[in-house]
Amino acid sequence: KNQVEQSPQSLIILEGKNCTLQCNYTVSPFSNLRWYKQDTGRGPVSLTIMTFSENTKSNGRYTATLDADTKQSSLHITASQLSDSASYICVVQGWGNQFYFGTGTSLTVIP
Amino acid sequence: ETGVTQTPRHLVMGMTNKKSLKCEQHLGHNAMYWYKQSAKKPLELMFVYNFKEQTENNSVPSRFSPECPNSSHLFLHLHTLQPEDSALYLCASSQDAGTSGRLGYNEQFFGPGTRLTVL
Numbered sequence: 001k002n003q004v005e006q007s008p009q010s011l012i013i014l015e016g017k018n019c020t021l022q023c024n025y026t027v028s029p030f031s032n033l034r035w036y037k038q039d040t041g042r043g044p045v046s047l048t049i050m051t052f053s054e055n056t057k058s059n060g061r062y063t064a065t066l067d068a069d070t071k072q073s074s075l076h077i078t079a080s081q082l083s084d085s086a087s088y089i090c091v092v093q094g095w096g097n098q099f100y101f102g103t104g105t106s107l108t109v110i111p
Numbered sequence: 112e113t114g115v116t117q118t119p120r121h122l123v124m125g126m127t128n129k130k131s132l133k134c135e136q137h138l139g140h141n142a143m144y145w146y147k148q149s150a151k152k153p154l155e156l157m158f159v160y161n162f163k164e165q166t167e168n169n170s171v172p173s174r175f176s177p178e179c180p181n182s183s184h185l186f187l188h189l190h191t192l193q194p195e196d197s198a199l200y201l202c203a204s205s206q207d208a209g210t211s212g213r214l215g216y217n218e219q220f221f222g223p224g225t226r227l228t229v230l
Contacts (some may be wrong), residue, residue, distance in 0.1 A: 043201050043221030101153035
């Protein structure tokens with residue numbers, strides 16, 4: 001069964017600290033993996049997209065990694081800011097038009 | 112703003128009402144999507160339109176009826192909904208290859224969503 005699981009479900013960190021979010025998937029065949037940030041009451045915004053041949057991709061303070069062998073991805077946030085408080089969603093695209101979404105990690109950054 | 116707008120932002124309707132959700136993208140994309148986002152659940156892809164042609168219908172009940180009159184506009188017509196249909200409905204668009212290409216590879220841009228409550 002094609003699934004995407006994210007952990008932790010929620011996370012609270014102090015402003016300025018780093019954190020890492022996890023995404024494990026069982027989707028096969030695999031096309032690409034994306035991380036989205038969704039602020040409360042808004043649509044998701046793409047952070048990164050990686051194919052199976054890419055191990056890491058950065059977008060400012062966000063760095064995503066992908067291990068296609070173990071089917072794991074992580075999103076590392078450096079020097080967190082209050083504006084990083086949001087839900088982070090991992091999405092895996094299989095072959096064709098099949099998208100598999102994780103339930104997201106809710107991140108709260110406190111001062 | 113992402114270039115994808117949705118109206119209305121909030122909608123409350125009874126089970127016997129008929130309403131429509133509207134999505135418009137100003138990005139020149141050729142593919143548009145409807146998603147449903149329920150609390151504590153992953154986003155669910157409902158419909159996909161590529162070059163105005165519907166290419167995906169993920170077992171969505173017939174009380175949801177999509178319409179794509181052109182590549183910039185997408186509607187979701189609602190009738191006789193159930194309380195469990197209450198959710199955030201998100202529209203997205205992307206620039207994708209033609210029918211021979213793999214849809215959805217390029218970045219999808221999402222609208223802000225319509226928060227739907229069915230009483």
